[in-house]
Amino acid sequence: MAKTKILFADDDPEIREVIRLLLASEGYEVVEAENGDEAVAKMDPSVDLIILDVMMPGRSGIAACAEIRKNSTAPILFLTAKSQDSDKAMGFSAGADDYLAKPFSYAELTARVKAILRRYQVYRGKGEAAQEAGAVALPGLSIRADRNEVRHNGEPVALTDLEYRILLLLAQNRRRTFSAQEIYERIWQEPYYYSGNNTIMVHIRNLRKKLEDDSRNPRYIKNVWGKGYCIE
Structure with missing residues (x-):
């Protein structure tokens, strides 16, 4: 059985060496990159998780994340010395799945990596925790929760783990309005932070781009002004 492959990018060779040995x-099989450009170049479908330092010379971790997201839904974890809410929102906006602020313990890093991979394996149907949960059908849109599969007009839609879980939450609770705080705390499973609303808005916008014929006039995910989001 092939090892789980992790792509790790950081411009500090000592940090790369320590984290490579730890992982x-x-x-885990670890592929190293010393900057964002090299991370993008080394990214391929066999990579199960990407760990990016945010501040790197040349192409930053944020820019590398945005580029990788054009072709991959594999989870992305940011490591950064910045921990302000605005920095977290920027990372999530670029397509990140999680965020670990420096300094962190090695135990914290390995626990976060295992949790992300476990969720991703379930999402991709690779893990034992994928459970039969039936289908959700809307006009032109179907969600097979037992397969973690979404189709729009019969065609499969590639969603990130976070996008899929937000969509499934709304679809399995049709006509119920969820506030940004409720969505954030259910999906990220951590306390809501000040810029979390912007993070949710970005993911809803990305979902609409992938699912709606006209994202400016959404058919599926509706805004309930002042309250949140729902699928009717």
């Missing part, structure tokens, strides 16, 4: 000791 390798947990049984």
